Amino acid sequence: MSQIIQWIEIGTIIRSLGCCPSEGELHDLIAEVEEEEPTGYIRFEKFLPVMTEVLLERRYRPIPEDILLRAFEVLDPAKHGFLSKEELIKYMTEEGEPFSQEEMEEMLSAAIDPESNSVHYKDYITMMVIDEN
Amino acid sequence: MGCGTSSSVKDKKSETALKAALVIQNWYRGRSAQLKTRQRYALTIFQSIEYADEQGQLQLSNFFSFMLENYTRVLEEDSELVTHLLGSNIQDKDRRDYLGLIDVPDSYCGPRLQFPLTFTDIDLLIEAFKQQQILHAYYVLEVLFETKKLLQRMPNFTHTKTSPSKEITICGDLHGKLDDLFLIYSKNGLPSVSNPYVFNGDFVDRGKNSMEILMILFVSFLVYPNDLHLNRGNHEDFMMNKRYGFTKEVLNKYKLHGKKILQILEDVYTWLPIGTIIDNEILVVHGGISESTDLNLLHRIERNKFKSVLMPPVPIDGDRATEKENKVGTTSTARGIRTNGSLSEQLTKHEWDQVIDILWSDPRGKRGCYPNTSRGGGCYFGPDITSRILNKYRLKMLIRSHECKPEGYEICHDGKVITVFSASNYYEEGSNRGAYIRVSSGTPPRFFQYQMTSATCLRPLYQRVNAVESSAIRMLKERMISRKTDLIRAFQLQDCSKSGKLSVGQWAFSMENVLGLSLPWRSLSSRLVTTDKDGNIDYMSSFQDIHIQKPVKEVQPTLIETVYRYRSDLQIIFNVIDSDHSGLISMEEFRSMWKLFTSYYSVCIDDSQLDELAERMDLNKDGSIDFNEFLKAFYVVHKFDKLNKSDTTVA
Numbered sequence: 093m094s095q096i097i098q099w100i101e102i103g104t105i106i107r108s109l110g111c112c113p114s115e116g117e118l119h120d121l122i123a124e125v126e127e128e129e130p131t132g133y134i135r136f137e138k139f140l141p142v143m144t145e146v147l148l149e150r151r152y153r154p155i156p157e158d159i160l161l162r163a164f165e166v167l168d169p170a171k172h173g174f175l176s177k178e179e180l181i182k183y184m185t186e187e188g189e190p191f192s193q194e195e196m197e198e199m200l201s202a203a204i205d206p207e208s209n210s211v212h213y214k215d216y217i218t219m220m221v222i223d224e225n
Numbered sequence: 226m227g228c229g230t231s232s233s234v235k236d237k238k239s240e241t242a243l244k245a246a247l248v249i250q251n252w253y254r255g256r257s258a259q260l261k262t263r264q265r266y267a268l269t270i271f272q273s274i275e276y277a278d279e280q281g282q283l284q285l286s287n288f289f290s291f292m293l294e295n296y297t298r299v300l301e302e303d304s305e306l307v308t309h310l311l312g313s314n315i316q317d318k319d320r321r322d323y324l325g326l327i328d329v330p331d332s333y334c335g336p337r338l339q340f341p342l343t344f345t346d347i348d349l350l351i352e353a354f355k356q357q358q359i360l361h362a363y364y365v366l367e368v369l370f371e372t373k374k375l376l377q378r379m380p381n382f383t384h385t386k387t388s389p390s391k392e393i394t395i396c397g398d399l400h401g402k403l404d405d406l407f408l409i410y411s412k413n414g415l416p417s418v419s420n421p422y423v424f425n426g427d428f429v430d431r432g433k434n435s436m437e438i439l440m441i442l443f444v445s446f447l448v449y450p451n452d453l454h455l456n457r458g459n460h461e462d463f464m465m466n467k468r469y470g471f472t473k474e475v476l477n478k479y480k481l482h483g484k485k486i487l488q489i490l491e492d493v494y495t496w497l498p499i500g501t502i503i504d505n506e507i508l509v510v511h512g513g514i515s516e517s518t519d520l521n522l523l524h525r526i527e528r529n530k531f532k533s534v535l536m537p538p539v540p541i542d543g544d545r546a547t548e549k550e551n552k553v554g555t556t557s558t559a560r561g562i563r564t565n566g567s568l569s570e571q572l573t574k575h576e577w578d579q580v581i582d583i584l585w586s587d588p589r590g591k592r593g594c595y596p597n598t599s600r601g602g603g604c605y606f607g608p609d610i611t612s613r614i615l616n617k618y619r620l621k622m623l624i625r626s627h628e629c630k631p632e633g634y635e636i637c638h639d640g641k642v643i644t645v646f647s648a649s650n651y652y653e654e655g656s657n658r659g660a661y662i663r664v665s666s667g668t669p670p671r672f673f674q675y676q677m678t679s680a681t682c683l684r685p686l687y688q689r690v691n692a693v694e695s696s697a698i699r700m701l702k703e704r705m706i707s708r709k710t711d712l713i714r715a716f717q718l719q720d721c722s723k724s725g726k727l728s729v730g731q732w733a734f735s736m737e738n739v740l741g742l743s744l745p746w747r748s749l750s751s752r753l754v755t756t757d758k759d760g761n762i763d764y765m766s767s768f769q770d771i772h773i774q775k776p777v778k779e780v781q782p783t784l785i786e787t788v789y790r791y792r793s794d795l796q797i798i799f800n801v802i803d804s805d806h807s808g809l810i811s812m813e814e815f816r817s818m819w820k821l822f823t824s825y826y827s828v829c830i831d832d833s834q835l836d837e838l839a840e841r842m843d844l845n846k847d848g849s850i851d852f853n854e855f856l857k858a859f860y861v862v863h864k865f866d867k868l869n870k871s872d873t874t875v876a
Contacts, residue, residue, distance in 0.1 A: 198257065
């Protein structure tokens, strides 16, 4: 019996297993497990060996907290300790592997301090890390 | 220095900004995925428990048969109980008599309907219900009588046509969530000749405004009978209502006339059409289909003979029937079928199964057709079944409901099956969106999603997920505690060295076996037990922070556990025995019931303790037991919880 997953959920599954591939790396991974003629579905039998290897090789390790903090600090060269809403939106939707509108809104809902309309990134990170545990 | 340097500085700057952005995005997507997964787990927990309960519900029907066979006193002396157990017969001539007896006082400031109804009555009801007014029983009954009259003229399947300028809207389960209906009517417009609707069953149970939903839908139907189509769901069933909350809601809101309303409702349900067929292309039914679904047969059967999923047709032994017929009045058989004797009062087994399949089945990815084991009724049907049945009747698509979906809808079987579910936040605030679909011939269906959120609840995703997850885990833990004895026994069987520890695999195996819930146990283990540094599970740790409150100290824990575990079933059984809805049953009835129950469900309990329990709890009032109080006394205490009492209302 083969079990089938829609490819659009593969990213969620892989990430929930503790791996953090970039969008580009994710697409490569999907290409490895897809059917020859992409049906939009992935077979578990194909997925399992590929994923096992990824996990055993400890590929796509998640970002440690200090690197994450440094990334925010890079975007805040004046060392204010926060980013304005507009700045964050600009970076997240124009640089790197841009966020979709939904992703941007979701991030803002948790990150934004409504009074100052800015993101105090150190507090934000701390809050997210606590929640994870 | 020169302009060359400044541009390379700029490049370097944007390169680091790019890298930084990548890091943040990468981290965020990882987090997001984990949150979504946790939300899915929570939903799976809710759903598994819900279906397991439904299965338990269906087992009750066997128990009722068993009860009638063995509870001989009932058969001979208490024919009223038998009648109540089997549902009652209402005469239509009751109507005028009954309505004539009800007076709507001048002091009543709720909505007053004017028959024949017009669209202004729909508005009237909506406005009134928004202000939490309750419609007077007189109008409720009038609406029910009129609805039944009109439904009786409808065929089993409504055939309707769309056109490019006239789309039809299809809504799924509402389950008493009035706010969702308001939202749909407000976003999508009130029903009218140019704005037709199909409501695909399960209007009632679980939510707290089932009555109001029913009234709005029935009134809409009476005003626009050719444009507002209602399909029967598996919850449009008086037996289901007893367990899942609607019966309680009616009796609470209508203390004087509630019983009558329930009686009429029983009948109205049976006249709801089985399904709708749009443009001869789209079949809309509540649950699904099976490999043997015969639409031609379903068009022909007398649908009103399907009273309840808990009342399957039973073969009558020919001799027995004539023997009993000699008794004055009613005939009855040991296996409890509709009295007043004729076989023609029932559907054939084959016809009955056909209806069950329509109301209870679920689509699955696996090919073929299998009994629906999690629900206990209907089947699982695969994409090959869908193709076969759709082709057989030259249809293109099946739209159904019956299952809660995180996004409010889901497409499967190659686009041929769509599930639409319209009760948002069904399990818990934040658990899922609701949706409705608009279709018209020639164009692909359009989906509309929504989620009812209270003003204070526009919280970020991680908070909402935490809330849903906590609620689901709490429910699961209560389930575990109600099976504590069996679980410990299963664990100990595998724990040969008596170390108190098991591997994750062993623990997961026992959990799934004993609880009968197919859940991602390995992923959930961190929320349910403690694991040591070697990855082994301390299986007793789940029971440390939760216990069932002992109503009386000296009673065996196994008795407490049993009553707690079966409290929903006991509630229904008591409700059935309590034919005059007084909330009381006699001590003797209680004892006999308990004896039958424990023997049928193979529960090994020292019965003498039960008497002691009932007496100690001082629930005897003139030799009767207030069973609601009795059951309420068994509840789970979560040690580290702000709320000390779990929700003891029947699900």
